[in-house]
Structures are given as C-alpha cells and as structure tokens.
Amino acid sequence: MPSTIDKSAARVRRMFGEIAWRYDLLNRLLSMGIDRRWRRRTVQLVPPAEGGPVLDICTGTGDLALAYWRLGGGKTQVVGADFCRPMLAIGSRKCRHAGTEGHIGLVEADALCLPFAAGQFEIVAVAFGLRNQSDTDRGLREMVRVCRPGGRVAVLEFSMPQGRLLGTLYGWYFHRVLPRLGEALARNRQAAYNYLPASVDRFPRHEALAERMRRAGLDRVRYHLFTFGIATLYVGVK
Template identity: 55%
Template sequence: MGMSTETEPAESQHEAAAVDKSSMRVRSMFTSIAGKYDLLNHLLSLNVDRLWRRFTTRTVPPEPGVPVLDCCTGTADLALAYDRASQGRSPVIGTDFCHEMLRLGNGKVKKAGASDRIVLVEGDTQRLPLPSDTFGIVTVAFGLRNVSDTVRGIDEMIRVARPGGKVAILEFSRPRGPLLGRLYLAFFRHVLPKVGQAIAPNQHDAYHYLPSSVLQFPDGQAMLDLLTSRGLNATEHYPLTFGIATLYVGTKPLRGAAG
C-alpha cells in the first residue's frame, strides 16, 4: 500500500533521488547540529521518541551479562535506555562516526553514572571495529537511513550479533492512509524544516535532509523483505504512533541452521 494521492509518489521519488548520503556530508551535517540534536529530537516528536526507545528495550530485552551494541548511537540515548533496562547488568557499547556526537554522549553517560558500563567508540556502521558473533542485541535508532550503504550497514550489524542474537532497527516510517499520509508529508516537508531552522539557524540543509532521507528509506514490508534477504530469521515489525516510527526485529540464525 502506498500514499493516497496520485502525485505524491512521483514527488517522493524526486525528493529521494536528490539525497546525498555520502559519509563526509552526513558526518559534517551532524557535527554542525550536535549541540541542538537532543532538543530538536524531543521537541519535534513531543518527547514520544523516549517512549519509542523504551518500547524497543521492552520488546527486545537485554539478558544479564550479555553485551548490547547500539550503532549510530549519536548522543547515546538508546545505549542509556538499554543500560537502564538491564539495571546495569549488561555491558553496552555505542558506536558512531561523528566525534562531536560521541563527546556529548559521553557527557550524558558520565552524568548517569554509567561510565563503567557504557563505552562509546568512534566507528562507521559500514565497518564496525568490533569482533563477529559477539552481541546478544545489536540496535540502531534513527540512524540506519543515514548510512551511505544501507545493506552494508545491516550486514555489519548481523556480523557482530552472536548466533541467536537479535537485530533491532528503530526508524521513522510513513503512515499509510489518505488523511494521515498527507498530513505527515506536509509536516515533514514544510513544518519540520522551519522549526529546525528556528532552533538551529544556518543549518537549513540538515532539516531538509531529514524528510528526504525518510521518504527514500524502505519501510514496512519492504524493510522486512530486506532484512530477510540479508539472512535474518523471524522478522517482525511494530508500527508506533500511527506508523510514524517502526521497530523492526530479526534473529541471527544459529550456526548450522537453515537461513
């Protein structure tokens, strides 16, 4: 099922085609907005992004003593959520290729008294500097669509998950239906860039990039099919807040198991 109007798909495809997701551009963009990133996320989602992360930790709960990896961790919100969910009993590693975001994330980790449990590492999700078959849960929240090569990012997440481990992807998605679909597109294309620009002046490009990157990213069944094609089993998805965001979950096969 797609959007309800006949003109929207063509507009969406044109907008998506214009998105430059080169690593250099994305790193530079997030460095420039790092100081306002948390404020904008919480404001633009009316703080519902906190509930989405909590839902993720409850739907894919950590096991005591089993490490968790949060890719594209940004300022470490999901890494901190997993530390809280495990009551500090599971080590958490967060990776991101934006140094400034990690600097802010380390400040939050220290403030939470979790420096002995959460380690933030500078690294690209396309080339994770971590060993294979290690983590019980590998997550990413609102970051996979910013990875230059989505498939390569997913493959790396699967590589570092241990056999039987979970891969969990929390990402913006597109609500279906005539009214909500149109309202969503109008908000993302016209309202969100203006709000972002008001809070973070001179960062016009960043808040036009967001709607474009969401519109070009696979969601719903397309994402489930992609995860299955990369080798994950038992894939499921959970639309959140009328489909504005979706949690996708898959399981890495046990060794010797059929794909």
C-alpha cells in the same frame, strides 16, 4: 524530487557535527517527546535475554544505549558506536551524568566497517541511523556479522503513518513545518532538517526493509508500528 541524496560519510558526519549541540532538544521538540517512548518501547520489545552485551550503532548522543543500560538496572554492558565526534562528546557527557561508568563504552567507528569481532553481541540495535548510511545492505550485513547466533538485530526508523487523514496531516507537518522549525533552531550549512524528510521518503519501509533484513541473513523478521506508523521497529533473529 531528486532520486538520490548525498549520504557520503563526509557530508553525514559534517551535518550531525553541526547540529549536535541542538540535536537532543530538537528531537524532544519536534516529536513532542514521543521519540523517548519509541526508544523505551524498543528496549522493552528487544531486551537482552542473556544479559548482553548490547551494541548500539549510530548511537549519536547515546539515547538508545542509555535506554538499554537503564532497562538492565545499570548492569548491562552496552557499547555505543558512531563516527561523529561532536555527537559522541555529548553522549559521553550524558553517560557521565547518569553514572554509567564501566557499563557503557562509546567508540568512534564507522557502522559500515565495525571494529568488532564476529558474533560478539547479543543485541545489535540502531535508532534512526541505518537510513543515514551510504549503503543500507552493507550496514545491515555488518550488524548481522557482529551479532551472535540466536541474538537479535533491531532497527528503529521513521516511517509514514497509515490512513488518509493522518497521513495527510503528518505529511504536511513533516515536509513543511518540521524543516522550517529545525533549520531555524539548529542553524547549519547542510540543510539537516530538509535532509530528514527527504531521506525518510526514499528509505525502504515495512515489508521492503524487512526483506532487506532477511537478505542480510536474519530470520523471523517482524515489524511493529509505533504511534500509528510514524516510526517502525524491525526485529530479526540471527
């Protein structure tokens, strides 16, 4: 397996731009709907105790931003930021449909250089986005910078289930079945659904990512395994 994969902004933006129209459908299909539960659990475990505001970086089609808005009964101020316009366009349609007007703002922005002042947000969250950034440590430092002192940074990311039998079965599904299904249903020139397992395999997980979050300036970093460890939520306090 090659040790690096192309995570340049141009490639990542192009990749999500090409699959945007099928992104939500494939999330539901390939995770059998569990991805929604992971985002719901994230917002329940990391709610804005002081009412927000919340920043969802790499918001894509806005599912985590919407989950935060719903958690707050439609009153929480949420900003979703992403650098891929086609993903944001779908997110914007979903927000209109949900009636979030005035409460969710979607912004085109690079997570490595956020257009926000320091200490602006009570919660800074990311779901399945940190892994796609070209510089993980810089991405974490940006999240910490825009978070207010005492606020929390939450990272939801794929990991691999623990235990031999489940690990083997899931590994077969994730490396063999998912890429074929994904590439067949969302045709693209970037091999997006081969990139997915390849990027997860190379991304730090559990204690390794928790340590990177501490180095970025977070305290009391903890992580919670979801669905036997298929996904993991990391949380730290600024």
